[in-house]
Amino acid sequence: MILQALNSYYQRLLARGEEELAPFGYSPEKISYEILLASDGRVVDVNDIRDTSGKKPMPRVMNVPQPEKRTVGIKPNFLWDKTSYVLGVSASSKRADKEHEAFKELHQNCLATTDDAGLKALLAFLTQWTPEHFVAPRFTVEMLDTNVVFRISGEKQYLHECAAAQLVRTQLSGGDDAPSRSECLVLGERLPIARLHPAIKGVYGAQTSGASVVAFNQESFTSYGKEQGDNAPVSEQAAFAYTTVLNYLLRRSEHNRQRIQIGDASVVFWAEAADSEEAEAAELAFEALLNPPADDEKEAALVRQMLEKVAKGRPFSELNPKLQEGTRMYVLGLAPNASRLSIRFWEVGTLGLFAERLAWHARDFHIEPVPWKTEPAARRVLLATVPHREGAMPKMDDAFNNLVGEFMRSVLSGRRYPRSLLVNTLMRIRSDGNLSGMRAAICKGVLARDQRLGFQNGDQSEEVLVSLDKESKSPGYRLGRLFAVLETAQRGALGGQVNATIRDRYYGAASATPASVFPVLLRNTQNHLGKLRKEKPGLAVVLEKDIREIVEGLSDSFPRSLRIEEQGRFAIGYYHQSHSWFAKSDDEELPLSDDSQSQETE
Secondary structure: OHHHHHHHHHHHHHHOOOOOOOOOOEEEEEEOEEEEEOOOOOEEEEEEOOEOOOOOOEOEEEEEEOOOOOOOOOOOOOOEEEHHHHOOOOOOOOOHHHHHHHHHHHHHHHOOOOOOHHHHHHHHHHHHOOHHHOOOOOOOHHHOOOEEEEEEOOOOOOHHHOHHHHHHHHHHHOOOOOOOEEEOOOOOOEEEEOOOOOOEOOOOOOOOOOEEOOOOOOHHHOOOOOOHHHHOOOEHHHHHHHHHHHHHHOOOOOOOOOEEEEOOEEEEEEEEOOOHHHHHHHHHHHHHHHOOOOOOHHHHHHHHHHHHHHHHOOOHHHOOOOOOOOOEEEEEEEEEEOOEEEEEEEEEEEHHHHHHHHHHHHHHHOOOOOOOOOOOOHHHHHHOOOOOOOOOOOOHHHOOHHHHHHHHHHHHHOOOOOHHHHHHHHHHHHHHOOOOHHHHHHHHHHHHHHHHOOOOOOOOOOOOOOOOOOOOOOHHHHHHHHHHHHHHHHHHHHHHHOOOOHHHHHHHHHHHOHHHOHHHHHHHHHHHHHHHHHHOHHHHHHHHHHHHHHHHOOOOOOOOOOOHHHHHHHHHHHHHHHHHHHHOOHHHOOOOOOOHHHHOOO
């Protein structure tokens, strides 16, 4: 299914004339220099064709005959290669002489009968060239180990682009050592089967030389005497198509809006639409919904409008006539796995369906007060599950890789959030004491979605509300509220003299084993309230009223332990109660925790 969808997308892009996409048998490669040849094979000039518009010269991407898949062997490319093969000179290779001989042998064998003047000029060049000719000023040290191509002086097209060269390239792929034919699993036709599939480059964390989705390189992977590509017969044409279009989707470019990096998952997506404009509009809309911008108010407003349209059942065409709910979307998540690639997730659906699921995701996570200015992207959610160290920014590399794939699958499919999302979040709150708005929203989102989808956990039938719920009977929620009030009393009484609040010392125990902590905290709070009655009597009255209201809704004794779901409600209750002070009047002089204000704009 995945390979078929990629092959179909490749064919559509090729039919539209996508310039960055290579035709069958060719590949976009980084080329730095061109060698101009005379008709007799003499070197007329050497030109630097790199892009010099930036601070540093960058190689030019050019469609050239598909490169050989190299491991440790010597395999020359047709009509282009790096200088160790083409010229026999290198700054790093210790076998440049052997590589150059292989390059000469390949071209002398396959061009022996050619009548094309340009190809004959190349043969003449290879016959008379020696590495000793690599001298300044025509050849420079900067040229070593870069890729070079050939052009005949006076001609506009490169040698590999001429009709005669393309014919030879086709003959090479169908020579005596051509692969056997079998029924292609992708195209359903009897075609030459690819022994090795071209490398896929651009997946974050994978080998820089490229990795494979389909590969067989051990005896344990073979069956019925079949080797390598014969185990899963994919034609050379289909293998070229799906790898080429994947490399196109994974390209690192500021203009590429079809790729998002989420943890170790490189996420690519594409649309199947009636025309290119409709497809591009769908891809841009999907990218904005999946990865809302944190610093672009215009884009953020557009995302909110789209989510509102979905919630009200209004068509996207009201925002953009090119947006159609029925446009089919494909989403693929790839992750590194040694020399292979893992499929983290694969989802197919319409733009309208994905938009509806993303809208539900936003609703499930919605909590008040809202701790963000724009809807949180998946990356920001996952960052909340990693350690937060004082003075250091959280790193996506610390996120659990399996959690990345599971979370994205749940968002795109509308299924339950992974239980590990809640567990990891609670574990981080206990370990670093940071109960941010995002972490509270995660707890709320997991519990709210389970409830909405009908997954009840014991007696967890009570609805998880968006804002402060004083009527809640949940012991976890009420204890979280109580803990926030006790902390506020401590801060109000001691002010700036507090080195560590009760949250820093007791949050983990209070949320997991309340009976062992709350009696002690309540006794200590009486001292804090006594001081407040003298210094801030209005605040003391408000806090005593809150404590009485919360405790009256609890059972006669504190629970010995709380289940993981109740610990999530504890976090939500703490967040709601601690931020309810924003709604209080100024004359009540309610103190704020150091991090309460910063959570508003997380």
